[in-house]
Amino acid sequence: NAGVTQTPKFQVLKTGQSMTLQCAQDMNHEYMSWYRQDPGMGLRLIHYSVGAGITDQGEVPNGYNVSRSTTEDFPLRLLSAAPSQTSVYFCASSYGPGYGELFFGEGSRLTVL
Amino acid sequence: DAKTTQPNSMESNEEEPVHLPCNHSTISGTDYIHWYRQLPSQGPEYVIHGLTSNVNNRMASLAIAEDRKSSTLILHRATLRDAAVYYCILRRGGSNYKLTFGKGTLLTVNP
Numbered sequence: 001n002a003g004v005t006q007t008p009k010f011q012v013l014k015t016g017q018s019m020t021l022q023c024a025q026d027m028n029h030e031y032m033s034w035y036r037q038d039p040g041m042g043l044r045l046i047h048y049s050v051g052a053g054i055t056d057q058g059e060v061p062n063g064y065n066v067s068r069s070t071t072e073d074f075p076l077r078l079l080s081a082a083p084s085q086t087s088v089y090f091c092a093s094s095y096g097p098g099y100g101e102l103f104f105g106e107g108s109r110l111t112v113l
Numbered sequence: 114d115a116k117t118t119q120p121n122s123m124e125s126n127e128e129e130p131v132h133l134p135c136n137h138s139t140i141s142g143t144d145y146i147h148w149y150r151q152l153p154s155q156g157p158e159y160v161i162h163g164l165t166s167n168v169n170n171r172m173a174s175l176a177i178a179e180d181r182k183s184s185t186l187i188l189h190r191a192t193l194r195d196a197a198v199y200y201c202i203l204r205r206g207g208s209n210y211k212l213t214f215g216k217g218t219l220l221t222v223n224p
Contacts, residue, residue, distance in 0.1 A: 004156075035214070042200065042214035043157065059213070090156050092212075102149070102212060104156030 002026050006091050006105035013081045013112045021076040021108050023091030029103070030096035032074035036060065036087040037107075043090060049074055050096070081112045117201045122219040125191045133186040133218055135201030140181050145204045147212070148175065148186045150197040157200065157214075160186065196222045 007022045025032065033048035035058075045058030049068040063085060065077040074093075078085060089108045094100040118136040125131040137146065148160040161168055161175045163184075168175040174187040188195055200217040 033212075040216070042216045045213065092156075101159040101162070102157075104158065107154075107156050 004091055004093055004103050004105040006089075006108050008108060009106065010109050011111070013078075013110065015082060015112060017081050018077070018079050019081065019110075020078075021089055021091075021110070023074045023076065023105060024072050025074075025091075025093040025103070026072065027093065027095075027103065028071060029093035030071070031100075032068065032091065032093045033058070033102075034064070034066065034074070034076045035090045035092065036085075037090065038087050046076065046089075078110075081110075083112045086110060086112045117203060117215055119199075119201050119215065119218045121216065122221065124221045124223065125188075126223050127193060128190050131188040131191045131195070131220065131222075133188075133199050133201075133220065134183065135185070136183045137201070137203055138182045140203060141205070143205055146175065146177060146181075146184050147202045147204050148173070149200045149202065149214075150195075151200070151217070152194075152197045160199070162204075191220075191222045193222050193224060196220055 004025045030051045034046040035043040037043045044060050046064050047066040049055045052068050052071050055066050068074050091105040092102045094102045145162050145164050147162040149157040150160050151157045161170055161173050163175045176185045198217040198219050200214050202212050204212050
């Protein structure tokens, strides 16, 4: 059982470049989300989705786009990377209702030069 | 969303119990209390959650105050592998799916 899979694990970008962080889960979870974690900080919610075709903004959505065309996949797009987006990104999923356990991926470390 | 307050850091000795406190004085009736931990260079992992009653699982116990304004995560016998950042989080049941993480408590376990 793969759980939540994130790719790539490491990425270096130049300012202004675009890229997509991939997230896939094989647990048939309705809820998926993206967090970023900066040094010494807790996780901050970027975007989340409660099902295919439904997305919403979290705490820090600016500079990021998401879409949810399938239950399994929830990619995070950076259209024009900025140094402030240097961070570790975590994808998480859960069955759906608010009280459920969140399963996290191993993280994607992004550096923007 | 209701906030939680945790100590920045705590220290314990190996094989001793650890009590990690969390205050959540503005908790609402539908908020579940969740605990996650994050080992170095890994994603957070679920530890335990509860609503009103104390909860036990293979990893830990969760003691919830009668007024629900505080809770305590109990690790019965700390091991070196328990050294991590522990996050206490409130997650509203029903339609609100968001989890808001604070800075958590950094637990150091001494051999």
